[in-house]
Amino acid sequence: MPNKVFVLGAGSTRYGRLNEGIIEIAMNASTDAIESAGIRPKDIEAGYISNVFGVSDRQVHMAPVIMSNLGIPEVPGLSIESACGSGSIMFREAFANVAAGFYDCVLATGVEKITHTGTIQSTTLFSYCSDFFYEGGNGASFPGLFASIARAYMARYKANEEDLARVAVKNHENGMLNPKSHVRKKITVDDVLQSPVVASPLKLYDCCPFSDGASAVILCSADFAKKSGRPLVEVVGSGRGASPAAVQGREDITTIPSSVAAANQAYKMAGVTPKDIDFAEVHDCFTIAEIIDIEDLGFFKKGEGAYAVREGATSRSGEIPINPSGGLKSKGHPIGATGIGQVVEVFEQFTGKADGRVIKDAELALTHNFGATGASSAVHIFKKVN
């Protein structure tokens, strides 16, 4: 059994179109997390960075640059990449290193800067996250791939475009309450249905935005946590999974095998079931993804996700609130940061910092973040302590 691991502090930039350079963005979130944890930079023993397209802002090898800017150039770090799931998969490594006793206190910072490249270049770069030989190289973009997934789901489970739209409406409603959201705009089902078609059945408001931003957390051991005397969040479950890289390699495209595997591992480690989870941050890169996620994570039976959304079960006051932060859809999706941003939301919810959007009496939360069409996933479960 690994050692206990805690989230001691968390910080995030606003997500959106940011003018700062990628290192400044990463620094802003990192220093917020350090301050939130009540530690000094020199308490940090290792740095974990997640990022995908540093090349587009002319900086890779970011860990040493960030550590140097924090005034701790002697602290080793590295970058982890797993497409849009980079943040959670990096979090998993940071967690594993603390759990194994290699470190007592680490910084985990996810960052992305992409909007300056423009929509066409961003879409091109993102397509390199697919199995390029089978997908991107043949013109399959992520909206197109998720449109195929949506069509298959709708056909099999009698869902409709209004069901997809309801996910967007809910997440925009939540995002309105999050001051760091990229797209803070209340929308209706009609707004979604009437927005421009991106890849039918997905319209503009079915798609998350390209965002810049960074999120950071401090992870620590039980001994380190004890000294802090602060409200704490314990990481009680961790799992990761994989699926065939190309969608065409999957037997059933209405489920994401990596999500199922990661969730099962995390539940098993935490000794809990989906029913025990009080709220979840899930990977809603497209509205259809959230519907599939909440089934794959075991919150609803296969084929009942769309119905659950329709009935309000995933709203803030529902049975299992999904994406109280606004999700990728409204909060935004700086791809290297997203998985860490989910943990920031859990930390803020559990430590009295989610002003105006608190999920009442929540004590157990889950984060779920995947790369590409779910080729890689990680799931973590968090418990409020105190």
Next chain:
Amino acid sequence: MPNKVFVLGAGSTRYGRLNEGIIEIAMNASTDAIESAGIRPKDIEAGYISNVFGVSDRQVHMAPVIMSNLGIPEVPGLSIESACGSGSIMFREAFANVAAGFYDCVLATGVEKITHTGTIQSTTLFSYCSDFFYEGGNGASFPGLFASIARAYMARYKANEEDLARVAVKNHENGMLNPKSHVRKKITVDDVLQSPVVASPLKLYDCCPFSDGASAVILCSADFAKKSGRPLVEVVGSGRGASPAAVQGREDITTIPSSVAAANQAYKMAGVTPKDIDFAEVHDCFTIAEIIDIEDLGFFKKGEGAYAVREGATSRSGEIPINPSGGLKSKGHPIGATGIGQVVEVFEQFTGKADGRVIKDAELALTHNFGATGASSAVHIFKKVN
């Protein structure tokens, strides 16, 4: 004390200008390593990939693509980037995960494809590995930065351009014996001195080439290793370190702090001293780097590295053979693969596969690989078992 970890198999492509795509290159090394280990792909529980510029061959998020191509799409993986040190820093994570008991058998594959972008684009991309705000963005390329380091070293320790050249001559001699070397060409000190100046005092033959290539190893636990009945290599020491990202931030540019820190950790863990090491693969991206490395690693006193090379102490028959594979200088430098390539050399030396270039009676070897000008480093120590 962590669990014991072994290298069970290793494979490498030829380094050089390769025509295959980046995934095919990675697959060739991975399948060689799997075959060398006598395992089946389904024995692999996790994949660790190191790569820096996948963007240039239009594929990031490589782990799922490689796992899918190996027929094990359900096996989770991730990519680690730490500039030219990516391979060793990825190896460190793979090692840590097996040492901590998370996995019994993992694949660690480093890969790079860059030559197709041409020299100017490659140099531009590589500059993103520096602290771009202070270095790359102001026109400082790696040859320029290492030229400054060489000037400082030569001035302080009375070394000369012939001393630098001797490193190249030795490594080309070694590389001639390695069928997978990129630059298999015997050269003389005069050839080096008369080659075109890149950034004075560094000439063309003081610089390693841009290379494509992949290297892969299988790491496993003691239990897994026992069942194999094969000759084994144990990882007995592991360390990593960091330096100020920009050279200007360092008090003394004739030493690389991250190398010193990583080596000290690795020696301590292995319970050995530099005198116990029988040969080493070190990071000779430029000839001056090797001279500084062999001092930082404790093989020679500060300021005596150039003298040691002059006296032949680092040649194949010398006191401590350095880079029997040919090193980055002759074997080549596919940046994401280099750190793993060093481990492949150790494995081949220790398991009777280094035909024609065996270091006799060697039982303890060290690998040292860094990113950029040494902002990140990792050092590992290996012991021959049987």
